[in-house]
Amino acid sequence: MELAFAASAAMYGGAALAQAANGAATAPGEPAAAETLPSVTVTDHRGAVDEAPPPAPGGQVGSGARMGILGNAPVMDTPFSVTSYTAQAIENDQARSVADVVAMDPSVRMASARSNINEDIIIRGFQVPSGDFALNGVFGLTPYWRAPLEAVERVEIIKGPSAALFGMTPSGSVGGVVNLVPKRTGSEPVTRITASMSSKSVLGGHVDIGRRFGPDDAFGIRVNAMHREGDTRIRGQSTRESLGSVGLDYRGRALRASLDLLWQKERIDNVVRQFQAGPTLTAIPRAPDNTLPYPGYGWSDGRHGSALAKVEYDITDHVTAYAAYGRRKLNWGAVAANPVILNTAGDYSYFGGWQRMTVESESLDAGLRAAFSTGPVGHSLALGVTRLDLEQQLGFYTGFPPGTSNLYAGLLPVTPSIAGIHNPLRPMNDSKLSSVALADTLSFMNDRLLVTLGLRRQKVEGQSYNFTTGLPSGARYDESETTPFAGVVFKLRPDISLYASYVEGLSQGETAPTSAAITNPGEVLPPYISKQKEIGAKFDLDNRMMATVSLFELTKPSAGISGSTFGVFGEQRNRGVEATLAGEVARGVRLLGGVTYMDGKITKAATAQLEGKKPIGVPEWQLNLGAEWDTPFVPGLTLTGRVIHTASTAVNATNTLSIPAWNRIDAGVRYAMKVGGKPVTLRLNVENLLDKNYWGTATAGYLFVGSPRTFSLSASVDL
Template sequence: MSHALPFSLKPCAAALLLALTTGMLVAAAPAAAQTAAAAAVREYDLPAGPLAATLNRIAREAGLAFSTDAQLMQGRSAAPVRGRFEASEAMRRALAGSGLELLGTTGGGYTLRAAAQPAPGAAGSGSVLAPVTVTAQADSATGLPAAYAGGQVAKGARLGLLGNADVMDIPFSVTSYTAELMENQGARTIADVLKNDPAVRYSTSDGHPFENFRVRNFAVNQNELVVDGMYGLIPYGRTPVEMFERVELLRGPSALFTGMAPAGALGGTINLVPKRAGEAPLSRVSLDYVSEGQLGTRFDLSRRFGNDKEWGLRLNGSFADGDTALDGQSRQRQLLSAALDYRQGGFKGSLDAYYTKEKFDGGTPAGVMFRNPALGVLAAPDASLGLFPAAYGESENKAAILRTEYAFNDAVTAFANVGVRHGKVAGFFTGTWVVVTGADGAGTVSMSGQRMYEKNVNTEAGLRLNFRTGGIGHEMTLQASRLKMDYGYDANSNGGTTNIYAPSYVAMPALPGAARKWSDKTFDSLAVVDTLSLLDERLRLTLGLRHQSYQVVPTSDGIAIGGEVAYDKSVVTPAAAVVFKPWGPNVSLYASYVQGLSQGGRISTDNGYVRNHTFAPYKTKQTELGVKWNAGSFTHTAALYQITKPELITFASGAGLDAIDGGEKRVRGLEWSTFGEVTRGVRVLGGVVYAQSIQSKTQGGLLDGYAAVGSPHWQANLGAEWDVPGAPGLTLTGRVQSSASQWLTNNHTLKLPGWSVFDLGARYATRLAGRQAVLRLNVNNVADRNYYSGIFREGAPIGTLGAPRTVSASLTVDF
């Protein structure tokens, strides 16, 4: 199997070699690289004022990491700072007379401690307070919300076309996972990151070449992730995380803020924020190991250039190869990404480009289908068994995203963005499952080898306006966007027999010669959103409308091999939300009403229906009430929500089948999530979800009130980190994931059991040959439990398999 490339890239190996060489050259002057931000001389004219505000301002403008205890600075004043100084000197001058002194940390940042005071009769003696490690990181060059206490999540997230917002101002349940968390947990794909979230479950067997999810008990497919609010630009297959600074989850439907998802994802929006060059130089190299024999290396290089540091460049690359936890399988993954940004005056621009390639052979993870209620659901097989030992596949993706904006003044900013992506796959990516036919685990296999491609172009432009009418502030966004998707597909299938507990070799069918063009899809939309602020920002009201058009133009091949039909519909979706802070900035009460969009049902004579018809896009409606409490170093969110989704009802009529828009699924849930540092050196992340998902309207009312498939009542995740006292640099970690039982069939004849798995880890920050280094070890599914993690999709009784015990280790060194 070969794929001709328009350029030669043998692949990231050459780039990695270059990066390692660059790292060695940079190592010749490590001190200069680590202290460049602090050494930059700036003009200061700061009057006396609150100490915390002054120090945070200096650190933010210089791009320094500043760690301290807020109580240490409480009630203290800063001395005036006037003149040209390095940032560290400016901070020391501000501390004059405060009784505190500035200390440098091993990571290149700064902290405070009480200045030594001589004891009576003992000049020069005294005691000091130990430095504290509550991090207050300056915002990045791109204005990203800073990391929250503990560093695992951020203080805010991107709210679609509205841009970045503080979590306390967002009228939804949202979590923004940081690159620090991804690094510490050994995450390599988006699925690894979202294992931290109680509202998310993986809906393909772990390690599958496609990563699909269920959020709030609704499907979100791998091709429906967004990059900075834009669909269609994510890699086809598994999405590597090395090129992203944040993985943000906005729970619930949100068509207003991001537009209609390509396949109608409704449970939530997963937004990925690309990395940008920070103020301080970065030269980082990592070596990785993942069981049973995956070896790899990664690099992360960042620099800013120009008289005012107006140019920024961030390069990321990774290469891994070797055996995986699936018996007989080997996998190779490659990534090279570049992020160039420019800022000058009112103009900001960025160009992101990436190339990814991943290939596997020797098997692929399988789903297990149960069709016979008399057999029930058999015990889950060992997830390390290769049920398709001859399966192979390869995915390849290339993309570029150009973003520009210009602020004419404080009131008007214009933006225009365009992204293009070409992705293709060849191999056994879908349709690999075993249909169980015997109580001993015997079954038949379904195997489908595909060739697929996507060529996507996403464009958007608009205005952001900030103005006041009377005593009311307005933050208004006007946006027009278009996503065009050219999709091709073809597949060959065959069958065979095996046993889920003792697999047999089954030959794979030959792949089609090429993917046949299936359809052209166009998503056009116009949106307007206005956030009104009143009562000194304590009350924020968001109102918006989006007009969405969706058109499908099928080819003759698409109609012939896929039952694709023409589609051309449009719809308007509103949203309304309010945030109220009655007791100050640390408590937010919110309520919101939003809609999600998915393609309406399609019936055609080619599929045995008696009439041709396409329904208008379905409007999925969500109402949510919630409260957020920022306790200073840890935050809680409690949300009560209801989501209703229209569904097609199919029934016998005359000589064939007919369908009406009469079905409905309803989810009512109560969700609690938390993150932050509960006490010095102890960090938590996770939450609990209780949901009742029912079939609220079914054919003839026969199944009204029955629980919907793939919808456990309870889901919980809780992770913790502990900095071991007396062992500087050593951190121990743990995480538990748990789900209750869930129905596999609509009529409740088959049910998957509940499950819980435990993960453990440790990391040690130290110095190697004078360089900052971190060693990390993570063990997932410590007990090596075999379990069904969830369902593959609604309408197909396929249980997915959780990952076996997996060990990962890494060594990261900053040069």
């Protein structure tokens, strides 16, 4: 097993048997069946090394998720807030990237425009760049700017800092972990062909093929290929995307292994950029037309390739060794401009540049897991080591002439040419993140009480460079830190879990500026330690709906200049309440989403006037609630809808600028039928049904315009 967790295995097996029993139950009003029970075949077959836990009732979320060094664990057994969105939810939403999936989660918001160079998100008020996503539990391997989903079985979102559980993320983000679980072939073969179209004229096709073969179907292969291109709803914008993936796995009795190969190519013309608020701006102007590509020119062109090999071996019935090794390479270039809003009339200036970047990374994850007992106490012990080596090169040309425009003018300037411009690549950053972790989950009272204790020793090495010269910038970074974590789960009943946890995150400390005005120029600060405390309750209601209610407090230090000294003088604290639910509330009616209240505050600041202010990009209220209804009057017809609400949000540190609250309504319909004996599913989704113009914001204060009304239509057939 991925986790030598006897309790977890029992729960998964029990869930499967319970679902089988429910499926065979007598419907109300029907006569009782004869005293004949369905046959049950019991085997000792073990799943793949990285097989996702089974879906929860309703099929929209998983019953478990990967919890770093702890491995796969049932949601009801984890002392953290976690949601695992399934392939079914991804397909029914016609999600193209993680940006579509986060529209289902009340604690997550976009931190950039959908068709920007990158798609970053905000979890519990702290930004998580797409480069910090994990692939099958390993950092440094996902597509760097945007994560497509055609090859993904699950999108797992674990709330809060991750360093203690997963190791430090590449850029040190602490809001949470997004883990992408690759598709695998189950017991049934898969041959699915999907044709799609989205407004304005983006046409696409996706082929998904999976087979098992060999003795006892031990070998599996899953192949996905996708291409789409055309003009979007954004004026003058076009996109061209391609993806290919191969997932191989071997499921033996003692040995299990997998290999994932992923290739992605993406080109966007007329990318949408984020705005900065000018220093003299007194108020944020009303949101402009959402179909304009501000500032109106540029392109982004990237190619990504990664490979991840994993293996695990059962040394004994109670001890399992595992190892994973992966590599990634990105080649990317973009011509884009950064606009600055100057006044309430919507005038803005912009300055453009040509960026080139390569990113190469190498990841290692290995360890041991053991299950044993000491008297009445059960143990699930885990020992793991990780290492991530990352090298970035950058070329940056800024010689394009600046310009001015207006938010409401609708002008599209000509994209500058890069012909004949010399823009060499030079070193930008090298970093090495290595760690060793030890954790033990102790089980008491026949697994009713689970206590998890662990710690991780993390070493952070890095060197920054002046990319205009290629020479080192400041001293080499070399620091270490130990981060603990602890969690308690008490099962009040089999369907109610109470939990509490404490976990720490880690971010690389900054280097003091080299300036005569600074008393400690060039000083390298130790890593920042972020802390999260959380208590909550989880409910498995009648084996039909899962719900979580949690209270959390997340704090993160920050650096700045106090007097003439550069140091860690700031701290942001986000306290909140989060309630989520997923599953069937009535026959044929499913809900997915929830609500989050956050009280964000700057508790410490280098400038005393900023203490007590609201953090940038942290609204008080966020609500996401989606519903599906399988109509009784037309079998196979399902109506869907979703409402998203985000409260007013501060845009600058002094809280003198803010964006108003915004609401978005999405709607859809799908129809499942059979044509020639083959299952066919038609889907129509509409994002931003009422075509509202609204501002979004990042935690750095950047503004972006929400996406316009977009229709997505697809037809899938299983051959």
